[in-house]
Amino acid sequence: MRNNGKEIAEAEIVLKGLGVSHGIATGPAYLVQIEHPEPPEYALEPGQTEAEAARFDAAVRQAQQELFALKRKSTGLPGDAAEEIALLLDAHMAMLSGSRLVRGVRARILKDQINAESAIRREIDSIAGQFNRIKDTYIAARGEDVRNVGYRIIRILMNVPFLSLDDVPPGGIVLALEISPAETALLDPRRFSGIATVHGGVTGHTAVMARSLGLPAVLGLERKALESLHHGAPAIVDGIGGKLILNPTEATQRHYERRMQDLKADKATLDKLTRQPAVTTDGTEIVLRANLELPRETDNLPASGANGIGLFRTEFMFMNRDTVPSEEEQFETIVEVVRAMKGAPVTFRTLDIGGDKLARALGAHLNASANPALGLRAIRLSLKEPHLLEAQFRAILRAGYFGPVRILLPMVTTAAEVEEARIILHKCHDALKKEKTPMAADMPPLGTMIEIPAAALSADSLAAVSDFFALGTNDLIQYTVAIDRGNDQVASLFNPLNPAVLRLMEFSIQAGLRAGIPVSICGEMAADPKLTALLIGLGIREMSLGFSSLPRIKQRIRSLSIAQAENHAKYIMDQYDPDRIIQIVNSFRS
Numbered sequence: 001m002r003n004n005g006k007e008i009a010e011a012e013i014v015l016k017g018l019g020v021s022h023g024i025a026t027g028p029a030y031l032v033q034i035e036h037p038e039p040p041e042y043a044l045e046p047g048q049t050e051a052e053a054a055r056f057d058a059a060v061r062q063a064q065q066e067l068f069a070l071k072r073k074s075t076g077l078p079g080d081a082a083e084e085i086a087l088l089l090d091a092h093m094a095m096l097s098g099s100r101l102v103r104g105v106r107a108r109i110l111k112d113q114i115n116a117e118s119a120i121r122r123e124i125d126s127i128a129g130q131f132n133r134i135k136d137t138y139i140a141a142r143g144e145d146v147r148n149v150g151y152r153i154i155r156i157l158m159n160v161p162f163l164s165l166d167d168v169p170p171g172g173i174v175l176a177l178e179i180s181p182a183e184t185a186l187l188d189p190r191r192f193s194g195i196a197t198v199h200g201g202v203t204g205h206t207a208v209m210a211r212s213l214g215l216p217a218v219l220g221l222e223r224k225a226l227e228s229l230h231h232g233a234p235a236i237v238d239g240i241g242g243k244l245i246l247n248p249t250e251a252t253q254r255h256y257e258r259r260m261q262d263l264k265a266d267k268a269t270l271d272k273l274t275r276q277p278a279v280t281t282d283g284t285e286i287v288l289r290a291n292l293e294l295p296r297e298t299d300n301l302p303a304s305g306a307n308g309i310g311l312f313r314t315e316f317m318f319m320n321r322d323t324v325p326s327e328e329e330q331f332e333t334i335v336e337v338v339r340a341m342k343g344a345p346v347t348f349r350t351l352d353i354g355g356d357k358l359a360r361a362l363g364a365h366l367n368a369s370a371n372p373a374l375g376l377r378a379i380r381l382s383l384k385e386p387h388l389l390e391a392q393f394r395a396i397l398r399a400g401y402f403g404p405v406r407i408l409l410p411m412v413t414t415a416a417e418v419e420e421a422r423i424i425l426h427k428c429h430d431a432l433k434k435e436k437t438p439m440a441a442d443m444p445p446l447g448t449m450i451e452i453p454a455a456a457l458s459a460d461s462l463a464a465v466s467d468f469f470a471l472g473t474n475d476l477i478q479y480t481v482a483i484d485r486g487n488d489q490v491a492s493l494f495n496p497l498n499p500a501v502l503r504l505m506e507f508s509i510q511a512g513l514r515a516g517i518p519v520s521i522c523g524e525m526a527a528d529p530k531l532t533a534l535l536i537g538l539g540i541r542e543m544s545l546g547f548s549s550l551p552r553i554k555q556r557i558r559s560l561s562i563a564q565a566e567n568h569a570k571y572i573m574d575q576y577d578p579d580r581i582i583q584i585v586n587s588f589r590s
């Protein structure tokens with residue numbers, strides 16, 4: 001900027017957002033996208049509706065072609081990113097053929113006699129509105145997908161081109177109101193250094209894409225980011241701290257250069273750990289397994305060093321579809337995972353639908369509750385509708401022919417539920433045997449999730465009927481401190497270190513160990529390196545967590561001794577003040 005003929009630097013602006021992709025990027029920032037175009041709205045004459053529907057059909061065909069072209073273009077992207085994007089583009093293409101979106105828009109044109117653009121806008125508002133009512137970030141992200149596909153067709157109808165990324169110079173940071181997942185396909189990380197947007201959440205597809213592309217990203221920025229920007233202004237995307245810094249001062253630049261060096265060194269060290277065992281300094285092995293939602297994630301397994309799958313959330317096979325998957329369909333999906341694991345065990349958790357996770361296919365059972373988290377969900381639904389459980393058990397038993405499998409029951413409250421499930425499991429086993437269907441040689445271990453305070457408090461009776469325990473701390477925290485895990489307004493009160501939570505965990509771990517059954521933890525606590533010493537000190541010897549966090553946790557385990565961890569845990573368990581516990585955890589060094 002010039003002032004009285006003198007060059008002066010623009011003031012540094014720090015904007016807060018959500019750091020959704022680990023890493024830091026520096027470069028010139030470019031605003032690449034304006035808001036969605038405002039669609040025209042007009043009524044049709046009765047004789048015009050068929051022609052308007054045909055105009056809409058033609059735009060849908062063009063949108064399909066565009067997505068095909070994008071898919072071709074994205075095959076050149078590095079690593080997993082190409083596959084990830086192809087799956088997303090496939091999902092968008094599926095929305096363009098015979099979906100509720102396409103059917104709904106046609107019906108609105110023909111019945112309401114309105115132009116295609118406004119019919120699309122009304123239909124996407126209606127679908128996204130229904131999704132938003134569910135108040136779940138995953139489902140809200142699917143609403144965004146519908147909106148993106150809808151606006152693609154609107155742009156085609158209005159002849160408004162997508163803003164090109166061509167003007168962004170190599171190494172630039174893409175700043176946008178929002179970037180759709182399809183547009184993310186154009187963000188080759190060899191060309192762009194980072195992403196910053198106003199819209200988007202941690203579990204949205206743009207965030208997923210950014211992570212798989214390895215692009216540092218900050219989403220959910222304050223809107224003034226767009227107003228504060230001069231094209232090409234120097235910028236820093238801090239994907240760890242969740243910040244976009246425009247016009248950084250020299251001191252800020254030096255600070256981030258140092259952090260980037262540290263990150264580089266860190267990654268090199270973590271990469272070297274892949275083949276190293278997860279042992280403490282005094283030689284105790286901690287079994288590290290991976291949490292998995294989608295079968296294709298097994299591709300990440302070799303690089304992560306995981307020893308099998310500790311939690312496969314089968315409910316994801318039930319989402320984004322109108323019908324319940326058959327035994328055969330479930331078998332095909334899970335056998336793929338078992339095969340890919342080449343002899344490492346896979347733990348399949350039976351359906352955990354309800355509460356924050358809904359599936360259209362089971363909507364009739366799940367909609368009518370004022371407190372869905374306390375309603376007919378998970379094992380309760382599976383026992384009420386045993387055909388659901390039977391199909392899952394049969395599919396898992398059959399997959400057991402191809403490699404070791406374990407079965408995990410979600411949201412258990414009483415030992416009777418485990419016993420009832422075990423009877424059904426044996427019935428399925430007998431039936432398969434009679435049918436001479438190939439299946440697991442031995443009955444797979446049947447484990448119980450400890451994620452309800454009542455289960456933790458009766459862990460001794462549950463241990464007597466379970467082959468292993470898995471601590472689901474995400475729900476255990478939610479139910480113990482009465483904080484909805486998906487609600488932003490109380491997110492700061494969702495505290496894993498609340499002494500009540502820790503006591504329930506300690507009680508269940510001890511009950512499991514006394515009974516001689518393995519006890520693992522598969523909630524997000526397992527992925528936080530600050531908590532590793534505490535968990536080991538409490539007696540945990542198995543952990544299951546997301547692939548990307550595995551190397552860091554392994555590194556932490558390798559820096560600890562069991563004696564240190566036990567002393568640390570003992571000290572914490574003597575405390576009653578959550579803030580003091582946080583302080584102790586943060587200052588603990590091994």
Ligand code: PEP
Pocket residue numbers: 311313352451471472473474475476522523524
């Ligand atoms: C948990 O509750 O900690 C857990 C692992 O299960 P989910 O997050 O799927 O509810």
Ligand code: MG
Pocket residue numbers: 451472474475
């Ligand atoms: Mg849970």
